Amino acid sequence: MAGRKYVLAAILMVLVVLSATSATLPLVKAEQKKEVVLYTHGWWQPYPRNRYNPFAPRHIGLTGLVKERLAFWDKLNNKYEPWLAESWEFKENEKKVIIHLRKNVYWHDGQKFTAKDVWTTLMLYKLFNRPIWKYISDVKVIDDYTVEYDVKEWSYLLPYYLLYRDAEIVAPYHIYGKFAEQVAKAQSESELNNIRTELIKFEPKTVLGTGPFKFEKITTSEVVLVKFDKYWNADKIHIDKIVLPYITANEVGWLYYRSGQLDYDVFMMPPAVYDEIKKLPFAEVTKVYDLSGFAIVYNFKNPYLRDLRVREAIAYVIDKQKVAQAAGGSAFEPVDYPTGILKVVEDKWIGDIKSYLNPYNTNPSKAEELLKEAGFTKKNGKWYTPDGKVFKLSFVVPGGWTDWVAAAKEITDELKNFGIDVELRTPESSSYWSEDWYLGGNYDLAFDFFGAWMTYPWAAFNRIFIEVNDRPKSQIQGQDFEKFFENVKLGGPFSGTVNAMQLTEKLAVIWDPKEQKDTAQKLAWIVNHYLPIFPIAEKQLMIYYNVQHFKWPDPKTHFNLWQAAAGGHQEALGWMIINGYVQPNPSYWEATSTTPTPTTVVKTETQVKTETVTKTATATGTSTSAKTCGPAVLVALAIIPLLMRRRR
C-alpha cells in the first residue's frame, strides 16, 4: 500500500539532497581557498596498475612539476639553463661531457639526490634504447655530484639529448638500482628482455621525483600535487597545491576556462572561443609558436604525384590562408615560404635567400598550366590523367583530430572545385599513426607534422627526409622516395648536386654556425623547390592564464619563458614557478583569508570585479536557496497533477 509513497519520498529526498549539496559546494570550496591552489589540466585516469612506474606505458609524467631534467631548454634561443645540473663541460677533444649536479636536492621520499640516481636513470634508458645512447657509450659516476658521459659520436645535438631530451631523472638508485645494476651487467639481448619485462611490471608505491611539487594522489577526476617543503628553492615558491583535473578534450577545457576553473593551460581555441575567453576579465591569453605545423605529404608511390609538376599544381591550388583559417583561425598561421623552417627562426636561417624561394601563392591558372604540361586534360570541370582516367586521389587524416580534419576538408573542397577528385578518409588516430595507414604508406595525400618542436632546423629536415616515428621514409612515401633526393640538382643561389639525406645528417653533427646555415639553406631550397611535402600552416600555442588568481611574467619581456611551453607546458610552468615568476595575486588570496565568512567574501569579490564575473561566479548566499529549490520544484510540479488525480 504505502510502497509507492516510499518510492516517491525516496526520489524526492535524493533530489533534494543532491540539489542542496550542490548548492553548498562552492561555499565549501571558497572556505578552503586560504591555501593557494593552482589548476592546470592533466590527462591521467587512475587505473589499477603501474601508473607510478616511469617506465611503464601511460604512466603519470608531470615533468617540471614533480620530475625534473638536468637543464631547462630555452627553445627560442636554443640555450640550456641549469636545473638539476649546476653546470656542464663539453670536452670535444676527449669526447667527454662532465656534468656537475646541484647539491641540496632531495627525492620526495626524503632521500638525497646524487649522481647514482642519474646513472640509474641513464642505465634504464639504455635498456629502452633511448636516442641518447646513439650518442654516448657510457656513463660514469665520478663523485656524488659529478657524472661523466663517454661520447660515441660528437654532434651538435649532444646538449639537446644529454641535458634535455633524455635527461629527465626519474629513477632513484634506492628504488631502481637493482635494475640498473642488472642492465650494467647484462650480456645478452635475452637478459635485457627479461629485465625490461620485470621493470615494466614493477609497481612503485607512488610517483617519485625531485621537483617542487610532490605527488599526493590521483582520483577519478583529478591529480593533486602539494608543495615539496624540502625543495632547494622552496622559499621562492608560493603555491601550496596544484590540482590537475582530468581533461582530454579541448571543448571541455574551454568550458573550464569560461568558468574560471583553470589557472594555466594550453587548449587550442577556435577564434570564437578565443575572442570570448580574451574578453573575460580574469583571463589572459598569450600566443607562442608551437614549433610545429602541418604539411601535406605526397605519396611517391602514386605515379602522378612523382611528377613534380603535379605536386606543384596541387600546391598552387591550395589556399594556405583559408586552410589555416579552417584548422582554427586563431591557432594556425599560414606558412610564408614552404621550406620546413619555422617562422620564429625564419629570418635567422633563410632571411637572405627569400628571393629565391617560392611562396606558392594560390594560383589556379598556373596549376592548370602545370597539369596540362604534365599531360593532364580537363573535361567538364574534371581532370583526367594522361592515360585518360579520372584523376582521383585519396586523402587521409587522423579522425579524432578535428583541426586537421577541418583543414583537410577545406583542402578537399578546394581540390574538388579545381577538378581533382579527392576522397577524404579519416581513420581513427591510433590506426592512422600505424602501418595500417600513414606509416604504411597507404594514401595518396596525407597530413604530417613539420618543424618537429625544435628551432634548430635539423629536426624538421629529419622528419622530411629521414624518418617519422623511427619509420624510414621509404616505407611512408614510397620505395623510391630516397632515389629522388639522392642526387638533387640545386638551383637558385646554389649549384651542383647534393644528397638531401646526407645533408640532413650533416646538419646534425656540425657545430659551425656558418656551415649550419649553408646546409640548412640548401635543404630549405630543396624542400621549397622539389616539394617532398608541402608545409601549409604553423600551429600556435595559446597559453591561457588566470590573472585574477596569479601574477605572471610579462610575455613581452619574458617571451622565451612562454615560448618554452611549446612541447611541454607543465615543464614551463614548473620553471616559472621555481624561478618565482608565478606569484599568487594578493588581491585575491588575501581578501579571502582575512574575511571571516566565506559567503560574504565571494560576494565582495564579485562586486569588486567586473559584471561578467557576477554572472558566472560561484554561488552567493541569496541565490543558494533558489538553486536548491530549482530541481525540487521541478519534481514537485511533475508530481502534483498525479497527487491531485489520486485524491479524486
Added chain:
Amino acid sequence: MLDTPIIEVRDLKVYFPVKKGIFGRTYYVKAVDGVSFEIPEEGIFTLVGESGCGKTTVGRTIVGVVKPTAGKILYKGKDTSKLSKEEYLEYRRNVQIVHQDPYSALNPTKTVFQSLAAPLKRWGIAKSRNELREKVSELLELVGLNPPGEFINKYPHQLSGGQRQRVVIARAISVNPDVIVADEPITMIDVSLRIGILDLLLKLKEEVGTSYLFITHDFGAARYFSAKGGGSIAVMYLGKIVEVAAAEEVIQNPLHPYTKALISSVPVADPELSRKRKPLKLKSLDIPSPLNPPSGCKFHTRCPYSTDICSKVEPELKEVSPGHYVACHLYQG
C-alpha cells in the same frame, strides 16, 4: 440410407501434447478418444457436449487442420490418409468449416468482396473481375444479404454479428463443398437471430445439398437443427460418444445418465413447468481432468447410478433400441 456416407469417422483418436505449468513435463490430453460416426449424404449429424468434451476437435480433424493420432476418416468411402495429393486437395475443398466466432473468422482488413473472391479465384470458379462480382453477389443473395450491393464493399466491422456469420457461411459454400462442419455457428449470435442462421443452413441443405456436421453445446439448437433436417444427435463426454439417436429420441428419451442430467438441466421457458422439474443430481460437478481421465466408464465418478463394474470396464456403444445407441453398463443387458 443405402448410399455410402459422405464422411465416415472410424475410431478417431486425437491426443495433444500439453506442457503443465512452466516446469516442463509433457502430458497428453486425450481430446478425442475413439469416436466413430458417419455423416450421410445430404444429411446432418450433430455433436452435443459440454466444453472440453472434444467435439470441436472432431470437427477440426475432419476439415484437416488437426492431424488424427489414430483412426480413419473416410470421404465418400475413401480413406483420406491414402488419397493422392490432388484427391486430398479436392477433399479439403469439399469439406468446409463455419466457425463459432464471426468476429475472428473474417479478416478485419479485407472487405466482404475480398474475403469471398479469394477462394473463388483460388479454385478457378470465377476469373475475371466482373465474373467475380457476379458470383460474390450471387453468394450474398443466397445467404440472405440483400441487396448484395449494400454489403459487397463493406469491412467486417461494419456488419452485425448475424451478417458476419452469413458472410462466413457464404465463404464456406463459395467453393461448392459437400460437407460443412458448423462449429457452434450460433453461440455468438444475438438470441433473436439465432434461428435465422440455422434456417439458412437448412435452406442450403435443401437448395445445394450440403451435408452438415453440426457441433453445439446447446440442446435446443441441436434439437431444432437435427430434427428439422432429419439428422441424429450424438452426445459426447470426455472424448467419447456416450449416446447416439435420432434427434427427438435423444431429447425426449435420453438413456445415458449423463444425457439425462444434461437434458433435465436445460431451463425451460415455462415458469410452471420449470418449477416442477427435478433435474438429475450428479455425484460431482467437477469434470475430471482430461490429462488423467478416470478408468472404466469415464462418467462413473459423477454418475449417480454407478456400480463396481463402471470403474473397471469401459462400456461400449451398443444399440439398445432401433437406432438408439448408448454406452452405459445400465443398458448392456
Added chain:
Amino acid sequence: MDGSSSALKGYMPVLKWFTKRLLIALITIYFAVTLSFFVVKAMPGDPVQALIQMFVSQYYMDYDSAKSLAEAAAPFIPKGSVLHQYISYLISFLHGNLGVSISYSTGTPVKDLLIQSIPWTVLVVGSALIISFAIGILIGTGMAYVHGSKIDSFLAVFFSVIRSIPEYVVALVLLIVFGFHFKWFPTRGAYSPNVTPGFNLPFIKDVLKHAALPILSWVIVHVSGWALSMRASTVTVLGEDYITYAKIRGLPSRRILVSYIGKNAILPLFTSFMLSIGFMFGGSVFIEYIFAYPGVGNLLYQAITMRDTYLMLGVFNIIIVAVVISALIADILYGVIDPRIRRGA
C-alpha cells in the same frame, strides 16, 4: 495442485526447469561470446602496432626496441591463427581470465579494469534506471487515469518526442547549462580530490553530486519510455473487469491503485526492466563519454579508440553475461511474482 504431498516431488520439475533454463543461458553466452570475439578480431589495427607507435612517439624509443618492448609488455597477446587465439581465449575466459589491457597501463588485467569501472556504472545507470522506472510508472499511471483527455494525448506526443531525442544531445545540454553555466554540479569524473574514498559522508555527498548530471541525462531520456509503456499497460488493466468490480465493491481508491492497477500493470513491464538492468553496462557510452565518468561505457569507448582488443572483449562479455543473467533472473522472479505462472496456469 498436489505438490504438497511430497516436497521433493514438488521441487523436481522446478529443478529440471531451472537446469534447462541455465543450459540455454550458457549456450547463449557461448554463442554471443564467440560472435563478439570474431567481430572484434576482425577489427583493423594491430594492438602491438598501436603500442609501438605509442612508445615511439611518447618515449622517443627507436622502432625496434619499441617493438620488442611492446611485445615484452604484451606477452599476453596470443600469437598464431585466429582459431588458436579463439580457443585459448575461450579457455582463459572459462578460468575467469579476461586477458590483459594494452591501452591502460599496459599489462593491467581487464578484470581489474572492469572491477574498477562496474561500480560506477552500476551507481549511475542503476540508480538512473530505478529513478526513471519509478517516475515513469507514476507518470504513466497518471496518464492512463486521464487517457483520452487532452492532457494525456499531449503528454503522449510529448514523451514520444522526448524519447526520440538522442541522449548525447540531452547530456551535452545538461553539461553546458547545469555544469558550466550555473555550476550547480561538477562536470567530470566520479568524485573530487578533496575527499577520501570510503564510507564517509563527504565522500558519499561528493559522489552523488558527480553522479547527478549523468543520472539526470539518463533519466530524462528513459523516463518517457517507461511512462508510455506503463500508460499502455495501465490502460489495459483499467479496462479489466476486476477493476470495475473492485470499484463496485467500494474498495478505497488507494487499494485499487496499488494492488489492483499497480501490481497488474507493472508485471508486464517487469521483464523489460530486468533486461534493461542487463543492458545498462552497454547503454551508457555517450553519457559516460561526455561526463568523463569512469564507468564501463567510458572504458569501452577508450578501448575502441585505442584498439584494445581484450579490453573490448572484456566489456562485451560483461554485458553479454549481465544480459543473459538478468534475463534468467527475470524469468525466475517473474515466476515468483506472478501467481499465475508460479502455480502453473
Added chain:
Amino acid sequence: MGNERILEVKNLVVHYLTARGPLPAVNDVSFSIEKGRIVGVVGESGSGKTTLALAILRQLPRLTRIYKGSVMFHGIDLVKLSEKEMNEIRWKKISYVPQAALNALNPTIKIIDHFIETGNAHGINDKKLIVEKAVEIMKMLNLEPERVLYGYPHELSGGMKQRVLIALSMIFEPELLILDEPTTALDLLTQRLILDLIKDLHRRTHMTVMFITHDIATIADIADDVIVMYAGKLMEKGDVFTVFKNPHHPYTKALMSSIPDLTGDINKMRSIPGSLPDLINPPSGCIFHPRCPYAFEKCKREEPPAVEIKPGHVVSCWLYSKQ
C-alpha cells in the same frame, strides 16, 4: 409477499458519450422492485441491462453519464448521493455479482484477500470475523473454504469463481443483490447448480434479487417478476407467470418463439427479422417498429407510452394503448 418497494427506478436515462454523439444505453426506464422478490431483467446484447445495473450502483464506466431520472432506494435518490454516501450503500445494502466471472477477480491476490479487503473497505477490520463469514457463506454455496480461500483465482474453475463472487457479494447480507448474467459462459450443469444455489440462498435469506440475463428460459426458471428490455427501452414487465403465459408485447412474443428449446414445437420457432437498431440514430416512434410484424403507421411516428394493462403488468406498445 410484502409490497414494500425497496427500489424504484424512474425515467432513468443513461448516455454513453461517443465520438458520434450521446448514445442512450438506457432510455427512459421506470420500474420498481418489491422486497423479497426475484426480478429478472431479460434482453439481448445491447439492450442496456448491464448499464441499468451499473447505473443503480452508480459505478458506470468512463464516459457514461446518468442523464436523467432517479433511482430511489428506500426513498433515497441514489443519483443525488455523494460518492461517500453512496459507498455506505454500495455492497452493504446493494451488492453485485458481475457477468462471466472469468476476469472479475484480481489475478495477483488470493481469494481470501478479496474478502478481507472488501471487509476492510467497509469498516470491518477484524480479519477473523471476515474469514468466518466467508467460510459460512462458502459452505452454503457448496465450496470447500479451505481449498478455495487460500488459492489464486486462476486455480478455480468457472463455476467456482462464480460461486466465490456470489459469496463475496453476500458477506454483508445486502438487502438487494444484483446478479449480472451469472450463468452465461458456464456449462449447462454448472449453470443449473448456480441457479439452484441462488434459489436456495433466496429461500434462506429472503433477500431481494435482481437477475439479469439474455436467456428467457432462465428467467422462467428463477424469477418472480420479469422486465423485458430492448435497445435501452423497457418493453414489458410483470409477474413471470402472467407474462410467460400471455406475452403482450410483440417483442416479447417474438423473443419467446425465437428460442429453440426442448419442449416447444420446432415448426413454430422463428427468428425476429431484421437486426438491432443503431442507438445513436434510433428509428422514429417505437424503437421496435422496423422489426415488428404488427407495426402500423402510428408506431413509426410516436413513441408508445407504458400502459398498465393489469395491475403490475405493463406494456409499451400502441396495440394496447387506449389512445
Added chain:
Amino acid sequence: MKMAQNGSSFSELIRNAVEDWIIIPGKIIARNKRGLVGLIIALGYLFVGIVGTHIIQEPQSFTCIPYEPPSILKWPPSFEHPLGCDYIGTDILAQIVYGTPIVLQIALTAGLITTIIGVLVGLTAGFKGGMVDTVLTGITQIIMTIPGLPLIIVLSTVIRTYQPWTIGALIAIRWWTGLAMSIRSQVLSIKQRDFIEAAKVLGMKTHHIILREIMPNLISYIAINFVFAAVGAIYASVGLYFLGVLPISTYNWGVMLNMAYKQAGGGASVAALHYFLAPILAIVLLQTGLILLTYALDEVFNPRIRTEVS
C-alpha cells in the same frame, strides 16, 4: 499481369489503387492534426533532400563572415544566410541541406533493412513454428544479448565505410531483432484467429495466407516500426559521427555537430552556438516529425478509419 485484356477494368484498377493508396491515406492524415504536422515535416525534409541540393548552392567555405549568427537576430535580416555561417564562413543552411539526403539515406536503408530482416525472420519463425522457430528465435536472442551501440561502433571500424547506405545497413544489423521478435509474437496470435484456419480449409496457398491474410494485419505495425527504425538510425549515426567513430564524409549533421562542438566551440562560445544548435534542431525536428507521422500511420491502415473517411 492478367487484367490487361480488359481496358475498363485496368483503368478501374488504377483508380482503385489511387483511391486506396493516395486519396484515403491523404484524407486520414488530413483529419489527424498530429499526423498532418508530421507528414508535412517529413515531406519537407524529403523535399529538401531531393530538390534542395539542386536549388541551394553547394556549401562553400569563405563565402560569408565566419561565425555570423542567424540573421533573425540582425536587422535587416540576411536572406543569403538564414541560419548564419560556421567558423570558416560556410553557410550553415547549405550544410544542413546537403546533409539531409545523406541522413535520409542512412535512415531509409536502416529502416528498410531492419524491416525486411525483421519481418522475414519474424514471419518465418511465427508461421512455420517448430524447429525453424526454435532456431530463428535462438539466433535472434543471441544477437539480442550483444550490446547494440558498441557492436555498431566496432563493426563500423571493421567495415570502414563511407557510404551512407552501408552505414544504414550496419545500424540495421543489430536492430532487426526486436522487430523480428514482436512480429513473431503477432504472427503467433494472428495464426490463432479463425480466418487463418478458414483460409487453410479453403485450400488457399501459403503465399496467399502470408501475404493476403497475415500481412495486412501487420502492415500498420510494420510501417510504424519502419519509422522507429529510421528514427533510431538517425540517432545512432549522428551519435557515432559525433563520437568521431564513423569516418567523416563531407556533409552530415553528425559531422556538423562534431565540428561545431569540437572545432568551432559551439558548446563554449555564444558566437558559435547557432552552429552547434543547427544540427541538433535539424535532428530533433525530423525525429519529431517522424514520430508524429506514426500516429497517422496507425490510422492509415486501420480499416475502421478507412471506411469512416471514404
